[in-house]
Amino acid sequence: MKYKLWLKCVLLLWLMPWAVQATTIESYNINSDFKSSDINICDILSLPLQGIKNDSVITISNNVNIKGLNNNMLGFSKAEFNSGSGNPTDNDYCNGNRCVINPDKQVNKIKLPVFDVTGGGVISSWNDKYKKILPGKYTSMDIGLSSVIFSSGDYFIDKISVHSKSEIIIEGNVRLFIKRMNIGDSDINMSGKSSDFQVFIYNSNYMAIVSNNAKIKAYIYSESEQQLQLTNTVEFYGSIIASKLEFNSTVNYFGENSCEIETKPIDFELLPNDTIFLTCDMVPIVINVLDDKGNVDINHNGKVTLRTNVIQSDIAFWIDNGNKIDVEKEIKIKIKNGQGRVFLKANVIADVKVFAQINDVVKSKLYKFVPYKFHAEAQRIIAGKPENVELSVLSCNNNLVNVEKSYSGIRYLKFKTKYITPSTKGNGVINVNNNNKNIEFENGKTSLNIMYPDSGVVNLIITDPNCTNDSCIITKTKNRKITNNTELTGSVSISSRPWTFAMCPQVGDSFTGTATSGDGLVAAGEAFVVRAKPLQWQAGDSLNNPIDVTNKTYCQRPITPNFFANGAPITTLTASIAGIDTPANGHRGELSGTVAQPNSGSHDKVAMIFNNLRWSEVGSVALKMTANSYLGMTINPSQRAIGRFYPKQLVITDSVITNAHTESSPFTYMDQAFTANVTVEAQNVIGEPTFNYGEFAPQLKETLLLTAVDLNPQTSINDLSSRLDQANLANGWQQQWQQAQLTITNGALTFKRLPKNGIYSTVKMTTADGPFEVGLGLSVLPRLQCSTLGCTDFIAKTLPLRGYNISQVASIAPLTGQVSSRYGRMVLQDVNGVFDKPLTMPLKVQYWNGEQFIINSDDSRSRFNSQWSCKQIIYTSKPHDKASLVATNNSVSQGQNNSLQVLPGIGENEAYIKQQLRFWLRIAAQPASNIGCTEDKMANQPWLTFNWRGVGDEDPSGLVTFGSYRGNDRIIYRAEKGLNQPIE
Numbered sequence: 001m002k003y004k005l006w007l008k009c010v011l012l013l014w015l016m017p018w019a020v021q022a023t024t025i026e027s028y029n030i031n032s033d034f035k036s037s038d039i040n041i042c043d044i045l046s047l048p049l050q051g052i053k054n055d056s057v058i059t060i061s062n063n064v065n066i067k068g069l070n071n072n073m074l075g076f077s078k079a080e081f082n083s084g085s086g087n088p089t090d091n092d093y094c095n096g097n098r099c100v101i102n103p104d105k106q107v108n109k110i111k112l113p114v115f116d117v118t119g120g121g122v123i124s125s126w127n128d129k130y131k132k133i134l135p136g137k138y139t140s141m142d143i144g145l146s147s148v149i150f151s152s153g154d155y156f157i158d159k160i161s162v163h164s165k166s167e168i169i170i171e172g173n174v175r176l177f178i179k180r181m182n183i184g185d186s187d188i189n190m191s192g193k194s195s196d197f198q199v200f201i202y203n204s205n206y207m208a209i210v211s212n213n214a215k216i217k218a219y220i221y222s223e224s225e226q227q228l229q230l231t232n233t234v235e236f237y238g239s240i241i242a243s244k245l246e247f248n249s250t251v252n253y254f255g256e257n258s259c260e261i262e263t264k265p266i267d268f269e270l271l272p273n274d275t276i277f278l279t280c281d282m283v284p285i286v287i288n289v290l291d292d293k294g295n296v297d298i299n300h301n302g303k304v305t306l307r308t309n310v311i312q313s314d315i316a317f318w319i320d321n322g323n324k325i326d327v328e329k330e331i332k333i334k335i336k337n338g339q340g341r342v343f344l345k346a347n348v349i350a351d352v353k354v355f356a357q358i359n360d361v362v363k364s365k366l367y368k369f370v371p372y373k374f375h376a377e378a379q380r381i382i383a384g385k386p387e388n389v390e391l392s393v394l395s396c397n398n399n400l401v402n403v404e405k406s407y408s409g410i411r412y413l414k415f416k417t418k419y420i421t422p423s424t425k426g427n428g429v430i431n432v433n434n435n436n437k438n439i440e441f442e443n444g445k446t447s448l449n450i451m452y453p454d455s456g457v458v459n460l461i462i463t464d465p466n467c468t469n470d471s472c473i474i475t476k477t478k479n480r481k482i483t484n485n486t487e488l489t490g491s492v493s494i495s496s497r498p499w500t501f502a503m504c505p506q507v508g509d510s511f512t513g514t515a516t517s518g519d520g521l522v523a524a525g526e527a528f529v530v531r532a533k534p535l536q537w538q539a540g541d542s543l544n545n546p547i548d549v550t551n552k553t554y555c556q557r558p559i560t561p562n563f564f565a566n567g568a569p570i571t572t573l574t575a576s577i578a579g580i581d582t583p584a585n586g587h588r589g590e591l592s593g594t595v596a597q598p599n600s601g602s603h604d605k606v607a608m609i610f611n612n613l614r615w616s617e618v619g620s621v622a623l624k625m626t627a628n629s630y631l632g633m634t635i636n637p638s639q640r641a642i643g644r645f646y647p648k649q650l651v652i653t654d655s656v657i658t659n660a661h662t663e664s665s666p667f668t669y670m671d672q673a674f675t676a677n678v679t680v681e682a683q684n685v686i687g688e689p690t691f692n693y694g695e696f697a698p699q700l701k702e703t704l705l706l707t708a709v710d711l712n713p714q715t716s717i718n719d720l721s722s723r724l725d726q727a728n729l730a731n732g733w734q735q736q737w738q739q740a741q742l743t744i745t746n747g748a749l750t751f752k753r754l755p756k757n758g759i760y761s762t763v764k765m766t767t768a769d770g771p772f773e774v775g776l777g778l779s780v781l782p783r784l785q786c787s788t789l790g791c792t793d794f795i796a797k798t799l800p801l802r803g804y805n806i807s808q809v810a811s812i813a814p815l816t817g818q819v820s821s822r823y824g825r826m827v828l829q830d831v832n833g834v835f836d837k838p839l840t841m842p843l844k845v846q847y848w849n850g851e852q853f854i855i856n857s858d859d860s861r862s863r864f865n866s867q868w869s870c871k872q873i874i875y876t877s878k879p880h881d882k883a884s885l886v887a888t889n890n891s892v893s894q895g896q897n898n899s900l901q902v903l904p905g906i907g908e909n910e911a912y913i914k915q916q917l918r919f920w921l922r923i924a925a926q927p928a929s930n931i932g933c934t935e936d937k938m939a940n941q942p943w944l945t946f947n948w949r950g951v952g953d954e955d956p957s958g959l960v961t962f963g964s965y966r967g968n969d970r971i972i973y974r975a976e977k978g979l980n981q982p983i984e
Contacts, residue, residue: 039200044107048239048255050075052223053106059227059246064093066247068255072097075105076245093247107241109223115177115202117158130169143168143186150174162186170197179204184212194218194238194256201228210234267570268304270356270363273420273457273493274378279346279369280396282319287333287340287356293598293628294570296338302358303332304340309353316352316369319343327352371396372404374462374490379450380633382543383496383560384536386451391462393444393488405443407467407488413439416461417452418491419562421569426454426562430494452496453536455560456568457631464488495631498534498563500547500638501573503625504555504607506531513644513790515582515619516697520790523648524618525685527593530642531555531607532573532625534563534635543636546578546624550640564603571630572598573608577615578624581641583695587739589617599627618645618682618690647682647690647740649795650702650780650813654679657776657817664858664894667771667820669847669943670753673728674819676776678744680704682737682792689740696737702792703734703781704742707812708751709799711773719803720774725750734781749776751821756947763952766823768848774819775799777812822847824856825946826864826923828900828958835913835963836906838886843897843921843956845944855895863891863939866900870920870933870955877914880905883962885919904962914963920955928954 048068051058059080060066072094079101081091093099120137128146135153144164152172159180162168166186175198189197194217201208201222208228210216215235222228222242230236231248238256247253271286287304291297307330310316318325320342325331333340335358346352346369353366372395381387393404414437417429431451433439439446452458466472467488505511506529510519522528536558541547562568574596580586593612602609615621620643627635655678659666668674682693682702693701708724728748736742751774753766777799783791794813801810829842845862846853866885873881882905890899906913920928923941927933929951938955945953 039110039112044110045239045241046070046107047073047075047105049245049253050239050241051077051103051106051245052109052241052243053077056106056243057245058242059248060091060093060099061247062249064247064251064253065096066094066099066253066255068253069094069099071100073100073102073105075102075107077103077106110200110221112177112200112202112223115156115179117156120156120158132171162188172196174198175200178202178208180206181208181210183210183214183216186214188214188216188218190215190217192217197238210236266358266361268356268358268361268363269421270354270365272378273365273459273495274491275366275418275459276368276370276373276461276489276491277346278373278394278396278401279349279371280399280401281345281369283344283367285342285344285354285356287335287358289335289338289358290570292570293572295629298337300335300338302335304335305357306331306333306342307355307357309355310350314347315350316344316346319345368489370489372488374464374488374492376448376490376492378493378495380495380497380631381450381452382499382537383455383534384451384453384499384538384558386449389448389450389492391446391448391490391492393441393490403444407444408441410438410440411464412466413437414463414465416463418459418461419456420459420493421457422562422565422567424562424565424567426456426560426565427558428453430458430460432460450494452494453558453560454562455496455498455534455630456562456565458494458496460492460494462490462492495633496560497630497633497635498560499537499541500535500549500636501608501625501627502533502535502549502554502557503623503638503640503642504531504533504552505529511640511642513620514641515586515644515692515695516700518644519788520644520646521642522645523685523790523792524589524645524683524690525614525616525648525688527612527614528642528645530575530610530613530623530625532575532610533557533607534560536560546637546639548640549638559606561605563599564605564608568599569631570598570600571627571635572596573610573625573627575610575613576624576626578622578639580617580692581620581622581643583619583692586619586695587617587691589615589621589692591615591621591623614685615645616684616686616688616690617692618647618684619692619695620644644700644790646696646700646790647693647792648685649683649687650778650792651681651683651687651795652678652778652813652815653681653741655815655817657815657819659819661859661861663860665820667822667856667858668751669824670751670770670821671943672824672941673748673750676744676747676749676815678747678778678815680742680778682740682742691739694737694739694741698735700789701735701737702783705734705779705781706749707777707779707801709775709777709801709812711775711818715802717802719801720751720772723752723754724776725752751819753823753943753953765947765952768823768853770848771820771822771850774821776815776819777801778815779810779812822856824848824859824944825853826862826921826941826944826956827853828919828921828956830959830961831902832961832964835915836904836910838904839902839960839962840898841885841900841902841919841958841960843892843900845892845895857894859895860893861891862941862944863889864897864900864921864923865889865937865939866921868922868935868937868939870922870927870931870935872918872920872931872933872957873915874918874959875914875916877912877963880913880915882906883915883917883960902960906962912963916959916961918957918959920957922955924953924955928957 056076057078058076061082091099117137117139120139123141125143125146130147132149134151135155138157141157141160143162143166147167149169149171154175157178160178161182163184168188170189170192173196177200179202197218199218199220201224203224207226210230211232213233217237219238220240227244227246228242229246230251233250235252237254268287268289277283289297289300308327310327313326313328316327318331333342350369355364375394376389376391393407394401395404415432419425433449512518513520577591593614620641622639623642624639626637658675660668660672660674682690684690708720710718710720754769756765756767780793797811797813799812799814801812824847827844831839831841833839845856845859847856866888869885884903886901888899922935922938924945947953
């Protein structure tokens with residue numbers, strides 16, 4: 001079949017220049033609806049290597065091998081071999097033989113469109129993978145170390161350079177109109193057909209070069225007076241037409257000519273299917289060339305050869321465009337737009353077998369010409385559905401067709417089924433009048449009720465065995481008898497189609513799952529299988545589109561097996577999305593994979609097998625099965641719900657753990673809240689979100705678990721989840737899927753202190769441990785019947801988990817970041833001094849480093865408020881209760897603060913008083929017990945409490961002693977011994 005090229009040129013008013021980068025490719029799109037010039041290489045191409053009239057030259061030297069030529073012929077005016085030192089009779093370049101130069105095979109120039117790249121783009125593509133370029137105008141293209149896809153269409157390029165192990169992929173039919181070309185060390189269209197890539201080179205001052213280990217499949221037309229040069233190890237597949245052409249230094253040229261060599265098999269049909277005609281009938285013989293979908297191939301133009309088995313003259317004749325030709329002669333008729341037509345007319349009663357041939361494909365039909373026959377119009381029916389057919393007896397009278405009214409009464413008829421397309425018997429014959437063969441005629445007419453249980457084209461052959469020239473006289477002018485013992489016979493052409501298609505699961509699958517119940521089918525985006533069965537019509541079946549075949553009983557219904565037979569009429573079945581079954585108003589998603597295939601494709605003689613369908617969403621989809629025209633009829637489309645599809649994978653698309661303290665090295669005290677932000681997405685197999693997941697029934701959605709893990713790799717048991725307090729997260733967060741996502745937003749979590757001796761009591765008493773580097777991870781709560789219902793898990797589970805009840809190491813999906821968890825406490829230092837001067841009470845925050853408490857220099861945020869405190873009087877030498885803390889509201893800096901002062905409450909001239917007190921800073925939820933404290937306000941920091949007295953974790957306190965010494969350095973009191981000890 002010829003490949004016809006159309007060039008479309010338009011007058012462009014204005015176009016802004018677009019700079020095209022390697023990562024963002026933009027171009028001017030030539031409007032494919034415009035055609036201003038027809039270019040048809042097939043009209044001039046007759047050899048794989050030809051020159052342009054009248055002075056074309058081909059130069060060949062140094063290890064060149066040219067294959068695929070017709071009789072080793074080169075269609076050039078002149079050839080130069082061996083760098084001009086040889087002569088045309090002394091070479092072996094053409095498939096090891098002498099090349100034959102034939103100037104008569106030169107071709108005329110093609111009228112190329114005006115070359116104009118004004119306002120064209122620029123492409124510089126380096127290290128790109130499968131970057132797509134669009135048709136349009138370009139001033140230059142430079143492609144290196146890249147895989148580039150040229151989309152179907154026309155490209156006008158001033159200069160193109162392809163090099164450095166690049167690959168050009170041709171998508172559809174691509175035509176380049178260029179002036180300068182340099183291709184080296186690259187593969188051009190090696191996965192496509194040569195005829196799909198056409199290069200037209202205009203006359204310029206530059207050579208076009210293909211070199212340096214280049215491989216290319218193309219048709220090239222070069223009218224440049226500069227050489228088109230293939231040199232230095234080149235493989236070329238295709239055809240070249242050029243004014244000046246040079247092959248040099250290891251060129252392997254594989255000549256192809258798709259205009260002459262048709263690699264795709266031709267398929268056609270010979271019509272009519274009715275095979276019995278009257279001698280006065282003018283029978284239209286029609287040849288339809290078919291495409292791979294079984295439709296008339298309107299792009300095919302050519303000829304068909306017709307001949308017959310008749311070897312005598314004057315038996316019958318062809319009528320072609322008014323010309324009468326005896327059928328003993330072979331004729332050729334034109335096929336235009338996929339169809340050829342001629343008429344056949346018999347002179348006498350005869351059997352004429354017609355043979356039609358295109359290329360090597362031959363098809364035939366036997367046509368009987370009789371004086372009388374049974375006649376009915378060609379029928380189009382549905383398999384299994386009874387239809388009435390009006391039958392009459394016709395005869396020729398004075399070269400006119402008449403109804404033979406003398407044929408009346410009850411007649412015993414024979415009925416035979418002849419299988420045309422396909423030619424094999426399927427599951428039955430044509431049933432006529434429920435097998436009643438006694439048919440009543442009135443004035444040559446009757447009505448038959450027929451039913452055929454299969455699909456395809458069949459002929460119903462009707463014969464009256466009792467109506468011959470000896471036993472049946474049909475009244476005509478002169479009562480002419482049937483001659484040659486011919487029975488009264490006739491045929492009815494019947495085209496039968498399936499009613500619709502059942503859509504059935506393969507063995508082991510179920511389609512009944514929904515978003516709320518039933519079994520799982522496959523994960524979203526994975527391949528699933530649908531078996532499409534062509535069904536017979538049964539009484540009560542609807543003919544309204546579409547047919548709902550959700551009920552599983554449709555999969556047990558009788559089929560039309562000839563739908564799959566060799567030689568059956570071709571149609572293409574297409575699966576598509578009709579809508580969403582569940583959830584209601586769900587996201588439609590996309591159906592991909594092998595969604596369409598001809599009935600000659602994958603099948604098991606019972607059903608078409610669609611084994612690579614993929615739906616991108618979850619839930620259940622309403623799938624639709626349609627077929628394009630089948631014998632000119634439309635098969636009723638079917639529809640059914642198919643599910644359940646469930647997410648393929650869970651992915652943490654975004655997460656961050658934020659420690660409570662970030663003022664220096666991030667850390668968080670045990671029992672102090674830190675935050676986590678997490679987004680988990682339910683995805684299909686290619687990582688797209690499955691939006692319908694949020695509408696699944698709770699029992700079909702995954703429940704997530706948040707786990708704390710000790711990141712120290714030396715820890716044998718690293719599961720710290722028992723110490724992770726999640727009480728402040730939203731209730732039921734583990735299953736709160738919104739469309740495809742589950743999110744934790746600013747989720748407050750705490751890593752709890754370890755209870756003393758592992759026992760929780762009403763009085764909180766903890767043990768210092770750690771510090772820990774705590775990681776957080778997500779996992780899925782195990783569900784039962786995953787193999788049946790379908791379960792989903794995280795795809796990236798890289799955080800090892802070793803728990804007490806886990807026999808082997810498991811893994812979970814990690815969140816980004818970690819918690820540096822420290823056991824902390826706030827400490828007030830005991831102080832003492834003279835009886836009447838203020839004292840500074842140092843405050844610090846510490847954490848347990850695994851061996852001892854040390855100052856937490858990373859803490860510059862823990863705070864205190866001296867007004868929220870309690871005072872415990874331990875001793876006074878005389879009644880006095882005026883000692884107090886100076887009002888201070890402050891924070892530590894690098895773990896320390898020295899701003900807290902204690903006043904003795906002594907007047908300037910007041911007599912000496914010795915006193916000892918304990919001050920408690922309120923940071924815990926409850927004040928320390930047994931000290932008589934009633935202050936309920938606090939700087940809430942329970943994570944800095946400590947079990948100071950062995951009675952539970954409580955506020956920090958410090959001992960203050962006034963009057964430990966008089967103040968005179970030369971006089972020391974006995975009481976000054978052990979200055980910081982409580983006074984008994």
